[in-house]
Amino acid sequence: MADGSRSPEIRITPKSRVRSAIIGDLFCGAGGLSNGAKRAMRELGRPARLVAVNHWPVAIETNRRNHPEDADRIHCADLESALPLSLVPEGWLDLLIAAPSCVFHSRARGGRPVHDQQRMDPWHVVRWCSELRVKRILVENVPEFMDWGPCSLTTGRPIKSRRGEYFRAWVQALEAIGFKVDWKVLNCADYGDPTTRRRFFLIGRSDGKPLTWPEATHDRAGSTDLLGTRQRWRGAREVIDWTMTGKSIFRRKKPLRPNTLKRIKAGAVKYNWPKPYQEAVQALLDGTEPRLVFSRAEAIQLGLIAVEPMLVTLRGTSEQHLHASAASIDQPLPTLTAGGGHVGLVLATGSGGAARDVEQ
Incomplete structure:
Protein backbone atom coordinates (compact mmCIF):
# COMPACT_ATOMS: atom_id res chain seq x y z
CA MET A 1 0.00 0.00 0.00
CA ALA A 2 1.06 3.68 -0.32
CA ASP A 3 2.09 3.88 3.36
CA GLY A 4 4.31 0.85 2.93
CA SER A 5 2.08 -1.56 4.80
CA ARG A 6 1.14 -4.87 3.24
CA SER A 7 -2.31 -5.21 1.71
CA PRO A 8 -4.57 -7.85 3.23
CA GLU A 9 -4.44 -11.19 1.44
CA ILE A 10 -7.58 -11.97 -0.52
CA ARG A 11 -8.25 -15.54 -1.57
CA ILE A 12 -10.77 -16.31 -4.26
CA THR A 13 -12.19 -19.81 -3.97
CA PRO A 14 -14.45 -21.51 -6.52
CA LYS A 15 -18.13 -21.68 -5.64
CA SER A 16 -18.77 -24.77 -3.57
CA ARG A 17 -20.48 -27.57 -5.45
CA VAL A 18 -23.50 -29.43 -4.14
CA ARG A 19 -22.68 -33.11 -3.86
CA SER A 20 -24.99 -35.42 -5.78
CA ARG A 232 -61.45 -32.13 -0.22
CA TRP A 233 -60.39 -35.45 -1.72
CA ARG A 234 -60.01 -35.30 -5.49
CA GLY A 235 -62.66 -37.26 -7.37
CA ALA A 236 -62.42 -39.70 -10.26
CA ARG A 237 -64.23 -37.09 -12.38
CA GLU A 238 -60.94 -35.17 -12.68
CA VAL A 239 -59.00 -38.00 -14.31
CA ILE A 240 -61.63 -39.66 -16.51
CA ASP A 241 -61.02 -39.20 -20.24
CA TRP A 242 -64.49 -38.06 -21.31
CA THR A 243 -63.54 -38.22 -25.02
CA MET A 244 -63.35 -42.02 -25.06
CA THR A 245 -66.18 -44.01 -26.61
CA GLY A 246 -67.69 -46.85 -24.62
CA LYS A 247 -69.71 -49.92 -25.58
CA SER A 248 -73.41 -50.29 -24.98
CA ILE A 249 -74.26 -52.96 -22.43
CA PHE A 250 -77.27 -53.87 -24.60
CA ARG A 251 -75.57 -54.52 -27.94
CA ARG A 252 -72.69 -56.82 -27.13
CA LYS A 253 -71.82 -60.01 -28.97
CA LYS A 254 -70.87 -61.50 -25.62
CA PRO A 255 -73.37 -60.40 -22.94
CA LEU A 256 -72.13 -59.06 -19.64
CA ARG A 257 -72.04 -61.56 -16.82
CA PRO A 258 -75.02 -61.57 -14.43
CA ASN A 259 -72.89 -60.32 -11.51
CA THR A 260 -71.73 -57.32 -13.55
CA LEU A 261 -75.35 -56.50 -14.42
CA LYS A 262 -76.30 -56.84 -10.75
CA ARG A 263 -73.60 -54.31 -9.86
CA ILE A 264 -74.89 -51.87 -12.48
CA LYS A 265 -78.48 -52.36 -11.36
CA ALA A 266 -77.55 -51.79 -7.70
CA GLY A 267 -75.70 -48.61 -8.66
CA ALA A 268 -78.62 -47.35 -10.74
CA VAL A 269 -80.90 -47.81 -7.73
CA LYS A 270 -78.39 -46.28 -5.31
CA TYR A 271 -77.96 -43.13 -7.40
CA ASN A 272 -81.65 -42.84 -8.33
CA TRP A 273 -81.28 -43.34 -12.04
CA PRO A 274 -84.69 -43.00 -13.77
CA LYS A 275 -86.84 -46.14 -13.77
CA PRO A 276 -86.44 -46.90 -17.52
CA TYR A 277 -82.68 -47.39 -17.01
CA GLN A 278 -83.23 -49.65 -14.02
CA GLU A 279 -85.89 -51.63 -15.88
CA ALA A 280 -83.67 -52.04 -18.96
CA VAL A 281 -80.84 -53.53 -16.88
CA GLN A 282 -83.31 -55.79 -15.08
CA ALA A 283 -84.59 -56.97 -18.47
CA LEU A 284 -81.06 -58.10 -19.37
CA LEU A 285 -80.90 -60.01 -16.10
CA ASP A 286 -84.28 -61.59 -16.80
CA GLY A 287 -83.37 -62.46 -20.39
CA THR A 288 -86.15 -60.31 -21.84
CA GLU A 289 -86.01 -57.51 -24.43
CA PRO A 290 -85.37 -54.10 -22.82
CA ARG A 291 -87.07 -50.96 -24.08
CA LEU A 292 -84.29 -48.75 -25.48
CA VAL A 293 -86.04 -46.19 -27.72
CA PHE A 294 -87.80 -43.10 -26.34
CA SER A 295 -88.93 -39.93 -28.00
CA ARG A 296 -87.17 -36.74 -26.90
CA ALA A 297 -90.34 -35.59 -25.16
CA GLU A 298 -90.53 -38.87 -23.23
CA ALA A 299 -86.83 -38.69 -22.37
CA ILE A 300 -87.21 -35.20 -20.96
CA GLN A 301 -90.35 -36.13 -19.04
CA LEU A 302 -88.75 -39.26 -17.56
CA GLY A 303 -85.49 -37.49 -16.67
CA LEU A 304 -83.37 -39.55 -19.06
CA ILE A 305 -81.28 -36.65 -20.36
CA ALA A 306 -79.01 -35.62 -17.45
CA VAL A 307 -78.00 -38.70 -15.48
CA GLU A 308 -74.85 -38.66 -13.37
CA PRO A 309 -72.31 -41.34 -14.40
CA MET A 310 -71.06 -43.75 -11.75
CA LEU A 311 -68.15 -46.08 -11.10
CA VAL A 312 -68.58 -49.81 -10.58
CA THR A 313 -65.91 -51.98 -8.96
CA LEU A 314 -65.79 -55.30 -10.80
CA ARG A 315 -64.63 -57.46 -7.90
CA GLY A 316 -66.30 -59.64 -5.29
CA THR A 317 -69.18 -62.03 -5.85
CA SER A 318 -71.05 -61.98 -2.54
CA GLU A 319 -74.37 -60.15 -2.38
CA GLN A 320 -72.74 -57.60 -0.09
CA HIS A 321 -70.02 -56.90 -2.68
CA LEU A 322 -72.50 -56.73 -5.54
CA HIS A 323 -74.68 -54.16 -3.80
CA ALA A 324 -71.81 -52.02 -2.51
CA SER A 325 -69.69 -51.83 -5.65
CA ALA A 326 -71.04 -48.56 -7.11
CA ALA A 327 -69.46 -45.20 -6.28
CA SER A 328 -69.86 -41.57 -7.29
CA ILE A 329 -67.39 -40.05 -9.75
CA ASP A 330 -66.87 -37.32 -7.16
CA GLN A 331 -65.16 -39.90 -4.94
CA PRO A 332 -61.57 -41.06 -5.50
CA LEU A 333 -60.99 -44.26 -7.42
CA PRO A 334 -60.41 -47.42 -5.39
CA THR A 335 -57.02 -49.11 -5.49
CA LEU A 336 -55.94 -49.75 -9.09
CA THR A 337 -54.04 -53.02 -9.24
CA ALA A 338 -51.40 -54.18 -11.68
CA GLY A 339 -53.93 -56.52 -13.29
CA GLY A 340 -56.16 -53.56 -14.20
CA GLY A 341 -59.72 -53.77 -15.45
CA HIS A 342 -61.39 -53.80 -12.05
CA VAL A 343 -63.23 -50.46 -12.26
CA GLY A 344 -65.83 -49.59 -14.88
CA LEU A 345 -67.44 -46.27 -15.77
CA VAL A 346 -71.20 -46.61 -16.30
CA LEU A 347 -73.11 -43.77 -17.93
CA ALA A 348 -76.32 -43.10 -19.77
CA THR A 349 -75.97 -41.88 -23.35
CA GLY A 350 -78.00 -41.36 -26.45
CA SER A 351 -76.63 -42.68 -29.72
CA GLY A 352 -72.88 -42.87 -30.24
CA GLY A 353 -71.78 -43.95 -26.79
CA ALA A 354 -69.47 -40.98 -26.19
CA ALA A 355 -68.87 -40.38 -22.50
CA ARG A 356 -70.08 -37.07 -21.10
CA ASP A 357 -69.83 -35.44 -17.72
CA VAL A 358 -73.36 -34.62 -16.55
CA GLU A 359 -72.43 -30.92 -16.54
CA GLN A 360 -71.99 -31.12 -20.32
Missing part, protein backbone atom coordinates in the same frame (compact mmCIF):
# COMPACT_ATOMS: atom_id res chain seq x y z
CA ALA A 21 -27.08 -37.67 -3.58
CA ILE A 22 -26.97 -41.39 -4.33
CA ILE A 23 -30.32 -43.19 -4.24
CA GLY A 24 -30.56 -46.97 -4.17
CA ASP A 25 -33.80 -48.60 -5.37
CA LEU A 26 -34.30 -52.29 -4.64
CA PHE A 27 -37.09 -54.22 -6.41
CA CYS A 28 -37.18 -51.11 -8.63
CA GLY A 29 -39.62 -52.32 -11.30
CA ALA A 30 -40.13 -49.68 -13.98
CA GLY A 31 -38.95 -46.97 -11.60
CA GLY A 32 -41.95 -45.34 -9.94
CA LEU A 33 -40.25 -44.89 -6.56
CA SER A 34 -37.08 -43.75 -8.33
CA ASN A 35 -39.04 -41.07 -10.18
CA GLY A 36 -40.58 -39.81 -6.95
CA ALA A 37 -37.26 -39.75 -5.09
CA LYS A 38 -35.47 -37.85 -7.85
CA ARG A 39 -38.33 -35.35 -8.14
CA ALA A 40 -38.12 -34.74 -4.39
CA MET A 41 -34.37 -34.16 -4.67
CA ARG A 42 -34.89 -31.68 -7.50
CA GLU A 43 -37.37 -29.74 -5.37
CA LEU A 44 -34.66 -29.55 -2.70
CA GLY A 45 -32.19 -28.28 -5.28
CA ARG A 46 -30.10 -31.43 -4.89
CA PRO A 47 -28.82 -33.44 -7.88
CA ALA A 48 -29.21 -37.19 -7.51
CA ARG A 49 -27.77 -40.33 -9.03
CA LEU A 50 -29.59 -43.65 -9.11
CA VAL A 51 -28.54 -47.24 -8.46
CA ALA A 52 -31.41 -49.66 -9.14
CA VAL A 53 -31.83 -53.44 -9.11
CA ASN A 54 -34.57 -55.74 -10.41
CA HIS A 55 -34.66 -59.26 -11.82
CA TRP A 56 -37.11 -58.60 -14.70
CA PRO A 57 -35.49 -57.50 -18.01
CA VAL A 58 -38.61 -55.69 -19.28
CA ALA A 59 -38.85 -53.57 -16.13
CA ILE A 60 -35.14 -52.77 -16.23
CA GLU A 61 -35.29 -51.70 -19.88
CA THR A 62 -38.25 -49.42 -19.08
CA ASN A 63 -36.39 -48.00 -16.09
CA ARG A 64 -33.29 -47.29 -18.18
CA ARG A 65 -35.38 -45.39 -20.70
CA ASN A 66 -36.97 -43.40 -17.88
CA HIS A 67 -33.53 -42.61 -16.44
CA PRO A 68 -31.05 -42.62 -19.35
CA GLU A 69 -28.52 -40.61 -17.34
CA ASP A 70 -28.26 -43.54 -14.88
CA ALA A 71 -28.70 -46.40 -17.36
CA ASP A 72 -25.29 -47.92 -16.59
CA ARG A 73 -26.23 -48.25 -12.90
CA ILE A 74 -29.67 -49.80 -13.40
CA HIS A 75 -28.99 -53.51 -13.08
CA CYS A 76 -30.91 -56.60 -14.13
CA ALA A 77 -29.96 -58.96 -11.33
CA ASP A 78 -31.41 -61.22 -8.66
CA LEU A 79 -31.00 -59.55 -5.27
CA GLU A 80 -29.97 -62.90 -3.80
CA SER A 81 -26.72 -62.73 -5.77
CA ALA A 82 -26.30 -58.94 -6.11
CA LEU A 83 -23.31 -57.58 -4.14
CA PRO A 84 -24.01 -54.12 -2.70
CA LEU A 85 -20.36 -52.98 -2.73
CA SER A 86 -19.96 -54.03 -6.37
CA LEU A 87 -23.05 -52.08 -7.43
CA VAL A 88 -22.29 -49.11 -5.17
CA PRO A 89 -18.47 -48.75 -5.17
CA GLU A 90 -18.80 -45.45 -3.27
CA GLY A 91 -19.80 -47.55 -0.26
CA TRP A 92 -22.66 -45.28 0.84
CA LEU A 93 -26.20 -44.23 -0.01
CA ASP A 94 -28.08 -41.10 0.97
CA LEU A 95 -31.37 -42.95 0.56
CA LEU A 96 -32.31 -46.59 0.10
CA ILE A 97 -35.86 -47.16 -1.15
CA ALA A 98 -37.45 -50.58 -1.45
CA ALA A 99 -40.81 -52.03 -2.39
CA PRO A 100 -40.49 -55.78 -1.73
CA SER A 101 -42.98 -58.08 -3.43
CA CYS A 102 -46.39 -57.50 -1.86
CA VAL A 103 -48.22 -60.35 -3.61
CA PHE A 104 -47.54 -62.88 -0.87
CA HIS A 105 -48.62 -60.55 1.95
CA SER A 106 -51.79 -59.13 0.39
CA ARG A 107 -55.34 -60.12 1.39
CA ALA A 108 -56.12 -60.12 -2.33
CA ARG A 109 -54.74 -63.67 -2.47
CA GLY A 110 -57.94 -64.80 -0.75
CA GLY A 111 -56.24 -67.20 1.66
CA ARG A 112 -54.34 -69.15 -1.00
CA PRO A 113 -50.96 -70.64 -0.02
CA VAL A 114 -48.07 -68.17 -0.12
CA HIS A 115 -44.51 -68.31 -1.42
CA ASP A 116 -42.47 -68.19 1.79
CA GLN A 117 -39.14 -67.49 0.07
CA GLN A 118 -40.42 -64.37 -1.68
CA ARG A 119 -41.90 -63.21 1.62
CA MET A 120 -38.27 -63.02 2.83
CA ASP A 121 -37.45 -60.22 0.36
CA PRO A 122 -37.49 -57.45 3.03
CA TRP A 123 -34.34 -58.95 4.58
CA HIS A 124 -32.39 -57.65 1.58
CA VAL A 125 -32.94 -54.16 3.00
CA VAL A 126 -31.14 -55.19 6.19
CA ARG A 127 -28.27 -56.73 4.21
CA TRP A 128 -27.76 -53.61 2.09
CA CYS A 129 -27.87 -51.38 5.17
CA SER A 130 -25.31 -53.65 6.84
CA GLU A 131 -22.85 -53.71 3.94
CA LEU A 132 -23.18 -50.03 2.96
CA ARG A 133 -23.33 -46.80 4.93
CA VAL A 134 -26.98 -45.85 4.40
CA LYS A 135 -28.29 -42.59 5.84
CA ARG A 136 -32.04 -42.96 5.20
CA ILE A 137 -34.45 -45.74 4.22
CA LEU A 138 -37.98 -45.79 2.84
CA VAL A 139 -39.90 -49.07 2.48
CA GLU A 140 -43.35 -49.39 0.86
CA ASN A 141 -45.72 -52.36 0.93
CA VAL A 142 -49.33 -53.41 1.50
CA PRO A 143 -50.77 -52.81 5.01
CA GLU A 144 -50.83 -56.58 5.63
CA PHE A 145 -47.02 -56.49 5.59
CA MET A 146 -47.24 -55.74 9.34
CA ASP A 147 -48.75 -59.24 9.79
CA TRP A 148 -45.68 -60.90 8.23
CA GLY A 149 -44.96 -64.12 10.09
CA PRO A 150 -44.09 -67.79 9.50
CA CYS A 151 -46.18 -70.11 7.33
CA SER A 152 -47.44 -73.58 8.13
CA LEU A 153 -45.39 -76.38 6.60
CA THR A 154 -48.58 -78.33 5.87
CA THR A 155 -51.00 -75.70 4.54
CA GLY A 156 -48.59 -73.07 3.24
CA ARG A 157 -50.67 -70.39 4.93
CA PRO A 158 -49.53 -67.90 7.60
CA ILE A 159 -49.79 -69.18 11.19
CA LYS A 160 -52.32 -66.90 12.91
CA SER A 161 -50.85 -67.31 16.39
CA ARG A 162 -47.48 -66.04 15.10
CA ARG A 163 -48.85 -63.15 13.08
CA GLY A 164 -46.38 -60.24 12.84
CA GLU A 165 -43.47 -62.23 14.27
CA TYR A 166 -41.16 -61.77 11.26
CA PHE A 167 -42.14 -58.13 10.89
CA ARG A 168 -41.13 -57.38 14.48
CA ALA A 169 -37.85 -59.26 14.03
CA TRP A 170 -37.15 -57.32 10.83
CA VAL A 171 -37.76 -53.97 12.57
CA GLN A 172 -35.53 -55.02 15.46
CA ALA A 173 -32.77 -55.94 12.98
CA LEU A 174 -32.92 -52.46 11.43
CA GLU A 175 -32.75 -50.91 14.89
CA ALA A 176 -29.83 -53.16 15.83
CA ILE A 177 -27.69 -51.80 12.97
CA GLY A 178 -28.31 -48.21 14.01
CA PHE A 179 -31.60 -47.09 12.46
CA LYS A 180 -34.37 -45.21 14.18
CA VAL A 181 -37.57 -46.26 12.39
CA ASP A 182 -41.26 -45.43 12.29
CA TRP A 183 -44.11 -46.71 10.12
CA LYS A 184 -47.64 -45.77 9.13
CA VAL A 185 -50.40 -46.79 6.74
CA LEU A 186 -51.15 -43.81 4.49
CA ASN A 187 -54.10 -43.15 2.18
CA CYS A 188 -53.07 -41.73 -1.20
CA ALA A 189 -56.23 -39.59 -1.31
CA ASP A 190 -54.97 -37.70 1.76
CA TYR A 191 -52.03 -36.47 -0.32
CA GLY A 192 -53.86 -35.27 -3.41
CA ASP A 193 -54.08 -38.44 -5.48
CA PRO A 194 -57.56 -39.37 -6.81
CA THR A 195 -57.41 -42.92 -5.42
CA THR A 196 -58.01 -44.34 -1.94
CA ARG A 197 -55.12 -46.78 -2.26
CA ARG A 198 -53.73 -47.48 1.25
CA ARG A 199 -50.09 -48.42 1.66
CA PHE A 200 -47.65 -49.22 4.45
CA PHE A 201 -44.62 -46.94 4.64
CA LEU A 202 -41.59 -47.30 6.90
CA ILE A 203 -39.02 -44.53 7.20
CA GLY A 204 -35.70 -44.72 9.00
CA ARG A 205 -32.54 -42.72 9.65
CA SER A 206 -29.10 -43.71 10.88
CA ASP A 207 -27.74 -40.17 11.33
CA GLY A 208 -29.46 -39.48 14.64
CA LYS A 209 -31.75 -36.80 13.23
CA PRO A 210 -35.51 -36.91 13.98
CA LEU A 211 -37.98 -38.65 11.70
CA THR A 212 -40.67 -36.48 10.13
CA TRP A 213 -43.78 -37.37 8.14
CA PRO A 214 -45.43 -35.16 5.51
CA GLU A 215 -48.65 -33.48 6.60
CA ALA A 216 -51.81 -34.61 4.80
CA THR A 217 -53.05 -32.04 2.28
CA HIS A 218 -56.57 -33.45 1.74
CA ASP A 219 -59.33 -35.28 3.61
CA ARG A 220 -62.73 -36.75 2.79
CA ALA A 221 -64.76 -33.55 3.18
CA GLY A 222 -62.13 -30.82 3.39
CA SER A 223 -61.47 -29.11 6.70
CA THR A 224 -59.80 -26.28 8.57
CA ASP A 225 -58.40 -26.86 12.06
CA LEU A 226 -55.31 -26.22 14.16
CA LEU A 227 -53.28 -28.24 11.65
CA GLY A 228 -54.29 -25.94 8.82
CA THR A 229 -56.61 -26.22 5.84
CA ARG A 230 -57.07 -29.48 4.00
CA GLN A 231 -58.68 -29.70 0.60
